[in-house]
Amino acid sequence: MNDARQNILERIRKANQLMPQADSFEAVRARIARHARGPQPQWQQDTMTRFLQKVELSAASYERVKTHKEITDAVIRYMESHSLNGKLVCAGTELLSRIQWPEKLSVEARAATTDDKVVLTEAFAGIAETGSIVMCSGKESPVSLNFLPDFFISVIHLNTVVDRMEDVWEKLREQGAGMPRAINVITGPSRTADVEQIIQMGAHGPRQVHLLLLE
Amino acid sequence: MESTAHNFLRNTHKALNDRGLQSALKNARRGFVDKRRNAVDALPEFEALRQTAIDIKSHSLLNLDQYLIQFEQQVQASGGQVHWAETPTQATQIVTDLCRSVNAEKITKGKTMVGEEIGLNDALIESGMQPVETDLGEYIIQLAEEPPSHIIAPAVHKSRQQIADLFHEHHAPLGFKQPLEDPQAIVNEARTILRNEYVTADVGITGANLLIAETGSTVLVTNEGNGDLTASLPRMHIVVASIEKVVPTMEDAAVILRLLARSATGQEITAYTTFFTGPRREADLDGPEQFHVVLVDNHRSEMLGNQYRDMLRCIHCGACLNHCPIYSAIGGHAYGWVYPGPMGAVLTPLMAGLKEGSHLPQASTFCGRCEEVCPLSIPLPGLLREHRFQIHAQKISTSQSRWALALWAFVARHPNLYRWLTRIGIGLLSRIAGKHKKFRRLPFASAWTNQRDFPAPQGPTFMSSIRSANAKSDKDS
Amino acid sequence: MKVALFVTCLVDLFRPSVGHATIKLLKQANCDVVVPSGQTCCGQPAYNNGDRVNAQRIARQVIDAFDIYDYVVAPSGSCTGMIKRHYPGLLTDDPQYTARAAQLAERCYELTSFLVDIIGLTIEDVSFNKSVTYHDSCSCQRELNIKTQPRQLLKSIGGLRLNEMQGTEECCGFGGTFCVKYDELSATMVDNKVDNIQQSGADILLAADMGCLMNIAGRLKRRDLPVKVYHIAEVLAGMAKDDGIGGV
Numbered sequence: 011m012n013d014a015r016q017n018i019l020e021r022i023r024k025a026n027q028l029m030p031q032a033d034s035f036e037a038v039r040a041r042i043a044r045h046a047r048g049p050q051p052q053w054q055q056d057t058m059t060r061f062l063q064k065v066e067l068s069a070a071s072y073e074r075v076k077t078h079k080e081i082t083d084a085v086i087r088y089m090e091s092h093s094l095n096g097k098l099v100c101a102g103t104e105l106l107s108r109i110q111w112p113e114k115l116s117v118e119a120r121a122a123t124t125d126d127k128v129v130l131t132e133a134f135a136g137i138a139e140t141g142s143i144v145m146c147s148g149k150e151s152p153v154s155l156n157f158l159p160d161f162f163i164s165v166i167h168l169n170t171v172v173d174r175m176e177d178v179w180e181k182l183r184e185q186g187a188g189m190p191r192a193i194n195v196i197t198g199p200s201r202t203a204d205v206e207q208i209i210q211m212g213a214h215g216p217r218q219v220h221l222l223l224l225e
Numbered sequence: 226m227e228s229t230a231h232n233f234l235r236n237t238h239k240a241l242n243d244r245g246l247q248s249a250l251k252n253a254r255r256g257f258v259d260k261r262r263n264a265v266d267a268l269p270e271f272e273a274l275r276q277t278a279i280d281i282k283s284h285s286l287l288n289l290d291q292y293l294i295q296f297e298q299q300v301q302a303s304g305g306q307v308h309w310a311e312t313p314t315q316a317t318q319i320v321t322d323l324c325r326s327v328n329a330e331k332i333t334k335g336k337t338m339v340g341e342e343i344g345l346n347d348a349l350i351e352s353g354m355q356p357v358e359t360d361l362g363e364y365i366i367q368l369a370e371e372p373p374s375h376i377i378a379p380a381v382h383k384s385r386q387q388i389a390d391l392f393h394e395h396h397a398p399l400g401f402k403q404p405l406e407d408p409q410a411i412v413n414e415a416r417t418i419l420r421n422e423y424v425t426a427d428v429g430i431t432g433a434n435l436l437i438a439e440t441g442s443t444v445l446v447t448n449e450g451n452g453d454l455t456a457s458l459p460r461m462h463i464v465v466a467s468i469e470k471v472v473p474t475m476e477d478a479a480v481i482l483r484l485l486a487r488s489a490t491g492q493e494i495t496a497y498t499t500f501f502t503g504p505r506r507e508a509d510l511d512g513p514e515q516f517h518v519v520l521v522d523n524h525r526s527e528m529l530g531n532q533y534r535d536m537l538r539c540i541h542c543g544a545c546l547n548h549c550p551i552y553s554a555i556g557g558h559a560y561g562w563v564y565p566g567p568m569g570a571v572l573t574p575l576m577a578g579l580k581e582g583s584h585l586p587q588a589s590t591f592c593g594r595c596e597e598v599c600p601l602s603i604p605l606p607g608l609l610r611e612h613r614f615q616i617h618a619q620k621i622s623t624s625q626s627r628w629a630l631a632l633w634a635f636v637a638r639h640p641n642l643y644r645w646l647t648r649i650g651i652g653l654l655s656r657i658a659g660k661h662k663k664f665r666r667l668p669f670a671s672a673w674t675n676q677r678d679f680p681a682p683q684g685p686t687f688m689s690s691i692r693s694a695n696a697k698s699d700k701d702s
Numbered sequence: 703m704k705v706a707l708f709v710t711c712l713v714d715l716f717r718p719s720v721g722h723a724t725i726k727l728l729k730q731a732n733c734d735v736v737v738p739s740g741q742t743c744c745g746q747p748a749y750n751n752g753d754r755v756n757a758q759r760i761a762r763q764v765i766d767a768f769d770i771y772d773y774v775v776a777p778s779g780s781c782t783g784m785i786k787r788h789y790p791g792l793l794t795d796d797p798q799y800t801a802r803a804a805q806l807a808e809r810c811y812e813l814t815s816f817l818v819d820i821i822g823l824t825i826e827d828v829s830f831n832k833s834v835t836y837h838d839s840c841s842c843q844r845e846l847n848i849k850t851q852p853r854q855l856l857k858s859i860g861g862l863r864l865n866e867m868q869g870t871e872e873c874c875g876f877g878g879t880f881c882v883k884y885d886e887l888s889a890t891m892v893d894n895k896v897d898n899i900q901q902s903g904a905d906i907l908l909a910a911d912m913g914c915l916m917n918i919a920g921r922l923k924r925r926d927l928p929v930k931v932y933h934i935a936e937v938l939a940g941m942a943k944d945d946g947i948g949g950v
Binding site for chain 2: 709711713714715716717718719721722737739740741742743745747748749750751752753754756759760763840844845871872873875876877878879880881882883884885886887888889890891892894916917919920921923924945947948949950
Binding site for chain 1: 268286291292381384408419475476483503512522529
C-alpha cells in the first residue's frame with residue numbers, strides 16, 4: 011500500500027513539472043494560513059431579516075423566546091400541536107441542562123435512537139446567507155439528535171447568527187478547540203426529489219425543523 | 226462496473242424508443258434547467274465565484290501532492306487513517322479488508338459515484354457482505370438491479386409507478402403489503418425501512434464532495450440526511466474519494482459549495498452540508514470509532530499530465546448532463562458506464578478505454594451548452610475533440626469514414642480541383658433533381674435521407690458564377 | 703474598406719443566392735468586396751472529425767488567401783467561429799502562422815455581426831410581409847455571442863413579424879457529420895426544433911447558418927410542413943423570392 015502512495019505522489023509531481031512553477035512548501039503553508047475568502051454574496055437586508063427570510067424559505071419554522079420558561083412553554087406547545095407524547099431527548103448543553111421541565115415531560119440527555127420522535131438541541135451558530143444553523147458534535151451535542159428524530163427543535167442564540175459560512179469558520183478558529191467530529195450545516199428539514207422530481211419532506215432526517223430564537 | 230459503451234448505437238435506439246424513459250426525461254429536463262437558471266440569475270456574484278473556483282482548483286491541482294500530504298497528516302492527527310489506491314481493484318481490496326477487520330456483515334452506503342467507478346458494491350457482495358444503499362434514488366436502483374442514470378438523481382429515469390411496483394415487490398415480504406400511490410407514501414416507506422438498516426449496519430461508506438487539506442475534513446452534501454446517518458451510526462466510517470477532490474481551506478470549500486448546489490439542483494445550499502473530521506472524540510456520545518479515507522487515483526494522476534487536465538476541475542454537479550441535448554434524448558444508461566453526459570463522454574474513454582468508449586465523444590454536436598453552464602468552465606467540447614483526434618490517429622474510426630474524410634480534405638486543399646469537381650457534382654445533382662427542390666431519397670446519403678429530405682442545389686455553384694462573372698468583366702474591360 | 707467574402711462551402715454548393723445577397727449587403731455598406739478564388743472550406747469537417755493535420759493545412763490555406771484584407775465576412779456562424787476561435791489554437795505550434803492566425807481571427811466576422819457591430823447598417827426599403835421565427839445557431843450564440851444583431855436587422859424589414867420560438871438556446875441536431883453518424887439522435891433533436899417552430903406560428907424560418915438551415919428544412923419537408931426556409935441574408939437583401947431551401 012505504501013507503494014501506491016509513493017507511485018501516486020510521484021506521478022503527480024512528474025505531471026506538474028510540465029506546468030508553470032508549482033508553489034514551494036512555504037507558499038502552500040502561507041496560502042492556507044491566509045484563509046482568504048472568495049467573493050462574498052451581498053444582500054440588502056440586515057443579518058436577522060435575511061436569516062429569518064431564508065429560514066422560512068427553507069420550510070423551517072421559528073419563534074422568539076427570552077427565558078427558560080418561554081423555552082419550556084414553546085417546546086410543550088410544539089409537542090402538543092404535533093401530538094407527540096411526553097418524551098423529549100435533549101442535548102446536554104449548559105443552557106439546556108439548567109432548564110426545569112414540568113413533571114409530565116420525560117427529558118433525557120443522551121444520543122438519539124430510532125424510537126425518539128422529538129429532540130431539543132442548541133445550535134453553535136446561524137448563517138444568514140442561507141438560513142442555516144450550524145451544529146457541532148460533542149459530548150453535549152450528539153450528532154444523532156440532528157438526524158434520527160422526526161421533529162427537530164433547536165435553540166439558537168440571536169447573537170450567534172452571522173452573515174456567512176466563512177464567519178462560522180472564523181468563530182470556530184477563535185474558540186481554538188479544533189474541529190469536532192462533525193459540523194452539520196442544516197437548512198430546513200430533510201427532503202428528496204428522487205420520485206419524479208417532486209420534492210418530499212422527511213426523506214431520512216427530520217420531517218420538520220423548528221427554531222427557538224433566543225435573545 | 227462493466228461497460229456497455231461500445232453498444233452505444235443499440236443503447237441509443239432502445240432509449241429513443243422507450244416511451245416511459247422519454248416521458249421521465251422530459252419531466253426532469255425542464256426542472257433542472259429552470260431551477261439552475263433561477264439560482265444563477267439570483268446571484269450577481271456567480272461569475273466572480275466561478276472565476277475564483279477555477280483559480281482554487283488550478284492552484285490545488287498544481288500543488289496536489291502537497292495538499293494530499295497535508296490532508297493525510299491532518300486526518301491522522303484527528304485520529305483517522307488514510308489509504309491510497311492506484312486502481313479500482315486496490316481500492317475495493319482496501320475497503321473489503323477494512324470491513325472484514327470489524328467482522329462487518331451489513332454496510333450502509335451514501336451515494337458515491339467513485340464507489341460505482343471502482344465497482345464497490347460488487348466487491349462487497351463477493352466478500353459475503355451486504356451493502357445497502359441509503360440515498361433514495363440509489364436504493365431504488367439497487368432494488369431494480371440497475372446502475373445510476375444520473376450523477377445527482379440516480380433514479381431520474383423511473384416513474385412513480387415503477388418505483389411503487391419495485392417497493393411492493395421487495396417490501397411485501399417485510400410486511401409492507403399496501404401498494405403505494407403517491408410520492409409521499411413512497412418516501413415514507415423507504416424512510417421506515419432504511420431506519421432499521423442505519424442502526425444495524427456495522428460499517429458506513431460515503432463519498433466526499435470535497436477534501437479539505439487544512440483540517441483533514443471530508444465534506445458531504447445531501448438533501449436527505451442519509452449520508453450523515455450512514456457516517457454516524459455504525460462503528461466504522463469509510464470515505465471513498467478521488468484524489469482531485471482536495472482543496473486547501475474551509476474558505477475554499479465555501480466558494481465551491483456556493484456553486485455546487487446551484488448548479489446541481491438550483492438550491493442555494495442543500496439541506497445538509499457536513500464536515501467530517503476523524504472518528505468520534507473521546508467524550509462524544511455517538512459517532513464511529515474508526516474513520517478511514519480511501520484516496521482513489523484511477524487515471525487521475527495521468528490526466529494531470531496530459532491534455533485532459535482541465536477535467537480534474539469537475540465538482541460532479543451534473544449541470545452538463547442536464548443541459549446536454551444528447552443526454553436529454555437518451556438518458557444515462559445508454560452511455561453504458563458510470564458517468565453519463567458530457568463529463569461521462571470525457572471520462573469513459575479515459576477510464577474504460579478509448580476503443581470501448583469511442584462513440585461517446587463522437588455523439589456530440591459540440592453545441593457548447595455544457596461548457597456554458599459548467600461552474601468550473603471546463604472546456605468539455607474541446608476535451609471531446611481531443612478524444613476525436615486520438616480516435617482518428619489510432620484508426621479507431623471506420624476506414625470508410627477516414628477515407629471519405631481524407632478525400633474531402635485532399636480536394637479542399639486543391640481549389641482548382643475542388644472547383645471542377647463541385648461544378649460537375651452539383652450540376653449532376655441539379656439535373657437529377659430537375660424541378661424538384663428536394664430529394665426524398667438519395668443514394669450514398671441514406672443516413673441523411675432516412676430522417677430528412679435533402680435540399681437540392683439551387684443551381685450552378687456560387688464560385689463558378691463568380692468566375693464566369695469575372696471572366697465576363699475581364700472580357701468586357 | 704476592402705472586405706473579402708468567405709462564402710462557405712454549403713452556400714457555394716447549395717445556395718449561391720446567399721453569397722450574392724451577402725455581396726449586395728456589403729456593397730450597401732460601402733464595402734469594396736472581393737471574392738478570393740483560393741477558398742474552398744474552413745476545415746471544420748477535418749477538425750471535428752479528428753484530422754488535426756488536414757485541419758491545419760486547410761487553415762493555412764485560408765490564412766494565405768484571406769489575411770491581406772481589412773475584413774473577412776462569412777454568412778455563417780460556424781465557419782466564422784472556426785476561424786476566430788479555433789485557428790489560433792490549431793496553429794499555435796507553427797511560428798510562421800501563429801501571428802497571422804490571430805490577426806485573421808480579429809478581422810473575421812459573421813455577416814449580421816459585421817453589419818451591426820462594425821458598419822451600423824440601417825436597411826431601408828426592404829419589405830417581407832411574413833411572420834418569421836429566427837433560429838440561433840450554437841456557434842453564433844455560444845462561440846460568437848451573437849443574438850441581438852440579427853434581430854436588430856430584422857426590425858428594419860417592412861412588414862416582418864418576428865415570432866420568437868421556445869428553446870432558441872437548443873441545438874438543432876446538425877453538428878456536421880453528427881447528423882449522419884447518429885441520425886436517430888439528430889432526428890430527435892431536429893424534431894424538437896421543428897415542434898418549437900410550429901408552436902411559434904411563424905410561416906418562415908430564418909437563420910445565419912446553412913448547416914442548421916438545411917437540416918431543419920430537410921426535416922420540415924419530411925414532415926410535410928409548409929414553413930419556408932431562408933438564410934437571413936436573403937431576406938435582408940430583399941432577395942427571398944423563391945420557395946426557399948428545399949422548396950415547399
